[in-house]
Amino acid sequence: MDFQQIFDKPAQTQATAPGRVNLLGEHTDYNDGFVLPTAIPQSTTVQLGFSSEHQHHFYSENLNEQVTILDINHTPSGFASYIFGCLEVLQKAGYTIPSLCVYVQSSVPMGSGLSSSAALEVATLRAVRQLLDLPIDDVEIAQLAQQAEIHYAGVQCGIMDQMASSLADTEHILFLDTRTLERRVMLLPDNTEVLVIDSGVPRTLASSGYNQRRAECEEAARSLGVKALRDITDPKVTEKLPEPLRRRARHVITENNRVLEVLQGVSSQRFGELMNASHASLRDDYEVSVPALDTLVELLQKTPGVFGARLTGAGFGGACVALVAAGEATRIATHVLEQYNQAGYNGRILVPSLELSNAA
Numbered sequence: 113m114d115f116q117q118i119f120d121k122p123a124q125t126q127a128t129a130p131g132r133v134n135l136l137g138e139h140t141d142y143n144d145g146f147v148l149p150t151a152i153p154q155s156t157t158v159q160l161g162f163s164s165e166h167q168h169h170f171y172s173e174n175l176n177e178q179v180t181i182l183d184i185n186h187t188p189s190g191f192a193s194y195i196f197g198c199l200e201v202l203q204k205a206g207y208t209i210p211s212l213c214v215y216v217q218s219s220v221p222m223g224s225g226l227s228s229s230a231a232l233e234v235a236t237l238r239a240v241r242q243l244l245d246l247p248i249d250d251v252e253i254a255q256l257a258q259q260a261e262i263h264y265a266g267v268q269c270g271i272m273d274q275m276a277s278s279l280a281d282t283e284h285i286l287f288l289d290t291r292t293l294e295r296r297v298m299l300l301p302d303n304t305e306v307l308v309i310d311s312g313v314p315r316t317l318a319s320s321g322y323n324q325r326r327a328e329c330e331e332a333a334r335s336l337g338v339k340a341l342r343d344i345t346d347p348k349v350t351e352k353l354p355e356p357l358r359r360r361a362r363h364v365i366t367e368n369n370r371v372l373e374v375l376q377g378v379s380s381q382r383f384g385e386l387m388n389a390s391h392a393s394l395r396d397d398y399e400v401s402v403p404a405l406d407t408l409v410e411l412l413q414k415t416p417g418v419f420g421a422r423l424t425g426a427g428f429g430g431a432c433v434a435l436v437a438a439g440e441a442t443r444i445a446t447h448v449l450e451q452y453n454q455a456g457y458n459g460r461i462l463v464p465s466l467e468l469s470n471a472a
C-alpha cells in the first residue's frame with residue numbers, strides 16, 4: 113500500500129526523522145540533566161496531502177491501520193494521538209492547520225526503546241513545516257513534539273528523544289544539557305563502534321514505573337531544596353533522604369556525573385566502565401532493570417572486544433547498548449545472542465554496527 117492507494121491521490125510532500133539510541137545519561141532528562149544520544153539508521157517517513165473533507169485521515173503502514181478524526185475536540189487513542197497531538201500543538205502555537213491526509217511508514221522498531229514515538233512526531237512536524245512553509249526551527253520542532261507526546265499521547269517524557277530525533281545524526285553522539293538545551297556534537301573514543309540488541313522482552317510496567325520514578329525524583333529534589341536533581345553534584349548529599357528516594361536520587365546524580373566525565377574526553381576503556389556503572393546504578397539504585405536485561409548485559413560485558421554495556425531507554429524491558437571494538441560488533445552480537453537465546457530468550461540485533469568514532 114502507498115499514499116496513492118490509501119488516499120486516492122498523490123502525496124504533496126514528505127519528511128523523515130530517525131530513531132535514537134542513548135549511550136549514557138538514562139532517566140536524567142526529566143531531572144534537567146545530561147544525556148548522550150545518537151541517531152540510528154532506522155527512521156520514520158511521513159507523507160502529507162490536503163484532505164478534501166473537513167477531517168484528518170491518518171494511516172500507518174506498520175500497523176495497517178487507518179484513523180479518521182471526526183471530532184477535533186476529542187483526542188484519539190493509539191498511534192493517531194501522536195500525529196493529532198503534533199497538529200494540535202501547531203494550532204495552539206498560532207498556525208492554521210488544514211485537514212490533512214497523513215501516511216506513516218517506519219523502520220524504527222516500536223516500543224523497543226529506540227524512540228519510534230519521537231521519530232513519528234518529528235517526521236510529522238517536519239512534513240507539516242514543509243507543506244505550509246512554517247518558520248519553525250529544529251529545536252522548536254523538538255519542543256513541539258515533546259508537548260504533543262505529553263499532552264496528547266499522555267507520556268510525561270523529557271526532551272531527550274525529540275531533541276535526538278530532530279538534531280542528532282548517525283555519525284556523532286549529541287551531548288545535550290536538557291535544562292539549557294546547550295549541546296555539543298562529539299565522537300566516541302577512537303576505534304570503537306556501537307551495537308544495539310533487543311532483549312525481546314516487552315516493556316511492560318514501563319509507563320507506571322516511569323511515572324513513579326519521576327514522582328520520586330521530584331520528591332527527592334523538593335526534600336533537598338533544589339529545583340531539580342541536576343542541581344546536585346555530590347551523591348553524599350542523598351544520605352539524608354529516606355529510602356527509596358536516596359537511591360533514586362543517587363542514580364540521577366551519579367549518572368549526570370558520568371555523562372559530564374565523558375565530556376572531558378575519556379578512553380574507550382573508561383567509557384565502557386561508565387556504561388557498566390550506569391547499568392549497575394539503573395539496576396540497583398533506580399530499579400528499572402529486569403532479569404532479561406541483566407542477563408544480556410552480563411553476557412555482553414564478559415565477551416572479549418566489549419568495553420561496556422548497559423540497558424538503554426526507560427528499562428523494564430527493551431534494548432541494551434554496548435561499546436565494542438571497531439569491526440567486532442557483528443561477531444560479538446552473534447556470539448552473545450547464541451548464549452542469550454539458549455537461555456530461553458528471544459533477542460535480536462537492532463543496530464548491527466554504528467560507527468561514531470575515528471579509526472586510530
Ligand code: ADP
Nearest residue numbers: 172174190191218222223224225226227228229
Ligand atoms: P518507543 O518510542 O521507544 O518506540 P513508545 O511506547 O514511546 O516506544 O512509542 C511507541 C508508540 O508510538 C507505538 O505504540 C505507536 O502508538 C506509536 N508509533 C511509533 N511509530 C509508529 C508507526 N510507524 N506507526 C504507527 N504508530 C507508531
Ligand code: MG
Nearest residue numbers: 227228229230
Ligand atoms: Mg517513545
